[in-house]
Amino acid sequence: MVQPATNVALSHSAHDHDACIADALSRADALCRQQGLRLTAIRRRVLELIWANHQPTKAYDLLAQINAERGNAAPPTVYRALDFLLEAGLIHKIESQNAFIGCAVDHERNQPKFFICRTCGRAAEIQSSQIDDVIASEAEEAGFVVDHQTIEVDGLCAACAASTKS
């Protein structure tokens, strides 16, 4: 399930992809410096690959990409990096796909949530706190203490819906 290399080129809204990756990395550098975390070479490279793929990316695809450049990584290498990045809040796991994606959002008052397009495969992280509010009030009512949320909405993104419609 390696993503075709052309996916980046298929980007719906043209954006400066290199800059977007660089930006994510510099945010990661800053966050780790600030928190006393060590963004080692492998961790940084895994994060970079995730951003470069621009889609939810599977652990074994990352492993293959790492091995293409260094040739000697085993699954724990990648999973440990992923665990670190998850812990640091730099990436999220898309549970419905067993895949990982860079975090694009500030989560001080929001839990991660995604709109995932079944056609182009992109996962857009959305920031609405409305959803969190409603869940919080439902939970309150049930006496349930919320710890973590998994919210993944599958469907068709605007661009893909438009090009399907014709």
Add this chain to the structure above:
Amino acid sequence: MVQPATNVALSHSAHDHDACIADALSRADALCRQQGLRLTAIRRRVLELIWANHQPTKAYDLLAQINAERGNAAPPTVYRALDFLLEAGLIHKIESQNAFIGCAVDHERNQPKFFICRTCGRAAEIQSSQIDDVIASEAEEAGFVVDHQTIEVDGLCAACAASTKS
């Protein structure tokens, strides 16, 4: 990861567990009859085991339970039954656990959503349409066409929160 046999006994709110299973099965029978679906012996047994376990249940645990009684099932046997039951809407998959749980709810106007207790392991399916409404309006705004939702809220259920508090 086989669940201990005592879990059923640990049920928070005492309820007639046998009746609850029987009820689920008769609803399944009715639905399949009505829709022209075949609830075969294996499919029915898998559904029954899922209800009997009373918690999100893993495919390989079901396989072990099946094999304990018939001794000759391989993974596809269970996965095919699960696929059928998912398709029919008789069970849901808890993505964050790779586990399956009986559907307790009418989904005409709701997508499945769960409160999952990290202490007792129970997953309560909740029926609020508020959450769906908010997601629908967020999606609308983004031009995203919703197909399916995965909503899993982890935390502490009321009973476990109470007994932890002390």
Add this chain to the structure above:
DNA sequence: CGCGATGGCGTTATCATATAACATTAAGGA
């Protein structure tokens, strides 16, 4: 500066989750 503790990584093995592919059997309609 050197030393020791800790955390990160390499390596091997294995467990856990899920599906492909093809053979066989059972159910239901013509």
Add this chain to the structure above:
DNA sequence: TCCTTAATGTTATATGATAACGCCATCGCG
């Protein structure tokens, strides 16, 4: 009855994740 189709059996394998152990780099401390 026979034929078609759907369901199941069976074998093999793909895919996702972790356990366990040893080595080595980094960093705080004397």
